[in-house]
Amino acid sequence: MFNALIVVWRESLEAMLVIGVLLAWISRQDQPAPLRRGLWLGAAGGLLLAAALGAATFAVQSELEGQALEIFQVVMVFTAAALIVQMVLWMRRHGRGMKRELERQAGQASGALGVGLVTAFAVAREGAETVVFLYGLGLESGGSALAANAGAATAGFVLAAATAWLISRGARFLSYRVLFGISEVLLLLIAASLLAGGLDRMIGMDWIPPLVDPVWDSSGLLDDGSGLGRVLADFLGYRARPSATVLIGYLVFWGATIWAMRRGATPRAAAA
Template sequence: MGQVLFIVWRESVEALLVIGILNAWMNHNPEGRAGRPWLWGGVIAGFLAAVLLAIGLFEASALMSEWQDVFQTVMVLSAAALIVHMVRWMRLHGRTLKRDIESGLAAQAERSNWWGVSLLAGLAVAREGSETVVFLYGTLSAADGSTLLSMAGAAAIGFMLALLTFWLLQLGGKVLNWRLFFRVTEIMLLLLAGALLMSGVDKLIEMGVLPALVDPVWDSSSLLDDSTAAGGLVASLTGYRAHPALTGLLSYALFWLGVWFMMYRESRRS
């Protein structure tokens, strides 16, 4: 449940950021007020696109019943890669995002062409919604009816927390600022990407695609058992294993080495 709540919260805040920039500019510029219906039309279209993607993924999974384990493994590993890409994208574009959006809005307002606003709002919602679907696909596909109901509740709480977080961020740093928000959630997202990678590697070991090498390397269940509620939450958010295989540990170490190299290169470039 913690994974669902966190992902919905973080992705909703990102979508609200883009929509909030668009809406604020339109409220403060008389020439932009005519574009409001286009903005909210784009939001609705983006939400529907994310729903269609979710339906398409689960239909594709049902059609590939014989290859379901392979499909789920590919989705989990794709989600891990997508998270790393998203973190990198926000590092590169986060500082200039507001300025870039507002300059584009000004150009659209001059031409009275609001299709671009609808497209931008739709892409923002569709992107965050589709990322949420991809990130949580493995969790949702393995859930039964009662678990899905609990996940829906966690998603609703995550969205309400996103609205609260966005409101706090709009106070201008008095309580919470964007820089701190993105830095903290960036670390949490990378931990989640590592957790998804570990899940994918575990699947590949189960299918015999990868050797375990040494299994287990240690047993830390006396300290924190990942089969308990608390241990399972830590495992789903960080990739922790009480009985890790050596292949999983090597994959996890290579993942963080790659992340460090990416961050180091981007910081040198900036």
């Protein structure tokens, strides 16, 4: 549930900040009214596109069964994890120039229609990522947690709106960079948890070997089926009785992600 809140908060905040940047740019133009209408129509169109993707995802799932459904679900879990990492890396590399890039795109756009298309693309991208993330999280938490995840997603959207409002008001103790830095860590933890869950699914279906199972057994100290252990399992990918395959996947994930983050930070440091 907490994972869904964090994901929706981050994705919604990005979309709201994009809209905020474009609204600020529009306010400096000679005829802002039609551009503003185009922006809101584009935002609505982006939301509809994201909703259509969500409907299509569940429609595809309803048509599948047996091994085909299992393959589809595993692919969606790994896709969600990969998209989270990609989003974090992209924002680290391009976040500082995002405002200038949005204003450049809006300036090159042709009137209200062009601004609407820029907005629709940005909102649809964030919405589509959210759909994939929530689907992957839903598979890991099980169908019984659907209502809880829906409530957490709603809370994440409300929290994003409050955060965007505070940032726009220049809150003294609310830094855009600090917020996104913290959310990067949380999102990567969620991605690692999704990866571990996906590997567990593949082992359970005999698609890959567990190698050594278990490597250790800490269930006597902290069981991953209830209480704090369950929270850590959902959020961090903690396993009381992990297989060697899951541990190797976890280590490879963090090694590759940290390497990519450092590699992406090198050009920024040089430029600075």
